[in-house]
Amino acid sequence: MSIRIGIVGYGNLARGAEAAIKDNADMTLEAVFTRRDPSSVRINTAGVPVLHTDDIKNYRDKIDVLIICGGSATDLPVQTPEFAKYFNVVDSFDNHSMIPTHFENVDKASKNGGFVSVISAGWDPGMFSLNRLYGSVILPVGETYTFWGKGVSQGHSDAIRRIDGVKNAKQYTIPVERALERVRNGENPVLTTREKHTRECFVVAEEGADKARIEKEIKEMPAYFADYDTTVNFITEEELERDHSGIPHGGFVIRTGRTNGGKSTHVVEYSLKLDSNPEFTASVLVACARAAYRFHKEGQIGCKTLFDIPPAYLSPLDGATLRKNLL
């Protein structure tokens, strides 16, 4: 029987999940839930209803796993614990410092409801976290480095857009090649924020805006840009649309470690080069939905992360087939 999936929200991440479900033959999209007027939302899958989130509890018997595609700032801290009372849920909560709190809240809700939840799925947190974990357990004497990019940072792009005189903007985070090289060489460098990443901004200014002032405001913005070497390029709205409309991302997790009392060095590198950040993230969420479904069928309850999921639970194939074909 097919795993029946519900999606909450219909932004980029949700559309990514909708597309990913079509690539997984053991799953069916049952419904999309939105806080907007459902009649105003047109989705890409024919025959699937769009419903209001207020009605979600009526679908408890029709949905096996709910993929919650809200934002981590305000949506998920409320939605995931709320829906976890009534459904198996998966989210991509990515506010790293708040993960322990979010985990506690969702775990409590899932246990009260008798359901399973998987939080913070995606690539960071997610696949990158897994590689930090595997790296550290295999090579306990060593260092882990995470680099992001080249890719679009939504938060930094938004920060630029809030500056007076800015009409639109896209910001790319770029790892510094020299730093990557030093890590790969096993030098175990101590790297400052500035040495690890640069930031490149493409800004559309409003007619007559003071570009020098905008550039200065960007480059001096605390936390977001002040600690980085930042480049600001002013372009037209047409150029932004033509050259910067995608949402690519990626990065590197590198573990360098030593064995045999320091005599041998090993370098483990995991990298992603993603055409679409939300589509890849959604693909991880969909695989985790399968694991949540299996845990629930076994009678397990409570909150999990990718750290708690036996990798085989993510696959539609049985153990013998996996061992034969992939081990």
Next chain:
Amino acid sequence: MSIRIGIVGYGNLARGAEAAIKDNADMTLEAVFTRRDPSSVRINTAGVPVLHTDDIKNYRDKIDVLIICGGSATDLPVQTPEFAKYFNVVDSFDNHSMIPTHFENVDKASKNGGFVSVISAGWDPGMFSLNRLYGSVILPVGETYTFWGKGVSQGHSDAIRRIDGVKNAKQYTIPVERALERVRNGENPVLTTREKHTRECFVVAEEGADKARIEKEIKEMPAYFADYDTTVNFITEEELERDHSGIPHGGFVIRTGRTNGGKSTHVVEYSLKLDSNPEFTASVLVACARAAYRFHKEGQIGCKTLFDIPPAYLSPLDGATLRKNLL
């Protein structure tokens, strides 16, 4: 309480495990078991007894997990099912085509004894298998490529040594850079054996041996070399010792996949660059020993592979600490 480890065998892999245990504060090496005369084996850890494998059953109450460090051709198919009746065991069985049979034999023995076993741990099978699995579940529409090297292939080196007139030899497997590039570019190439890897041989010939004949025999050897572009270099025993005494290895697992109906392409790459193949493999075995110990404490029984191990079970840290620091 410390996890008490026993090691079976005392070759390169066993010495790697012995060293790795020292880097894991929650483990203690209790004993090394050998088929040789124990008095002839000197190990690197003071105060740890070397015992004969015939006595192994007397140590059932003193050892939590046995790491079996034999070869996959003849040792492990016998030793792992035998010892799995009396101990939690971990091995690095790497004969891919025989894994299903080995799994069945070990699973049966472990279940009869009420123990947990982890087979085929290491990097291929092992970490590479995990990356093939994660890649295929996240990007179900896609292709997986595995490249090995640059590294020493023990089997191919042995095959050269069996040729008449060869005194010693080392063989390196080397991935073809152009093939790697095409895969990383998302070209999804269909690659022949010859297009993926080259083989480089360093051969010490016996005094007066016919080098042309040796080179021809190597290059035409079926299965081992005939399907590859092979280079043969004749060097002296001193040069072999000076430049080729290490056992480095490594390689790449690359998953390229498409989402959103083929509109977006993603490249996931996992690579290893290892100074010492046996030391890295042993480090994976030791982490798996921790997981076996935990499974057993929970009352689980039977055979597992890395596919079945929740990643957190490999770590000495608790879930909350892992989520806070690595997620």
